[in-house]
Amino acid sequence: MSDTGSPANKAADDAPAPTEHLNIKVTDNNNEVFFKIKRTTALRKLMDAFCERQGKLPSSVRFLFDGQRVQATDTPDTLEMQDGDILEVVQEQIGGGC
Template identity: 70%
Template sequence: MSNQPSPSPGNQEEAPPQSEHLNIKVTDNNNEVFFKIKRTTQLKKLMDAFCDRQGKQFHSVRFLFDGTRVNPTDNPEMLDMQDGDTLEVHQEQIGGC
């Protein structure tokens, strides 16, 4: 007989269950707005709400997550977003030849 305890299922480290909702901060360097959305909700709803609250035109701004442009059809689950992550809003710039 061995004196070593047998591993029990309760000793294994498990990741905490993910919440259905995320708190996302949206900032344009002047204003910060916090949103609570589901992981499967398209980010277009969040983008539209931010633009409405800040009085901006949707087509005149761009949303970035970790330096990558966010599409309106993306959702937090697709982008592997975590609770407390930030979306950055930048003014659309057109130019160059």
């Protein structure tokens, strides 16, 4: 007798597989831009595209995910991002210490 028809196996088969693409929202509090990227794509592409669309220099802004700075070599997989997550863009500030 085969177990392929049992409810336990059917539930395991119905579990959604992780999608290859993620929808990521990038916001700088004035603008929101949505990107659809692969889980293995370096976030440098997304960061450069956002800066180009907004007319900002990549060296003048910082990207944050859950309060942590995003590196250009990071990927959605390395940051454990989920579909619909938000990257925040803030103006880089230098100085302030005396």
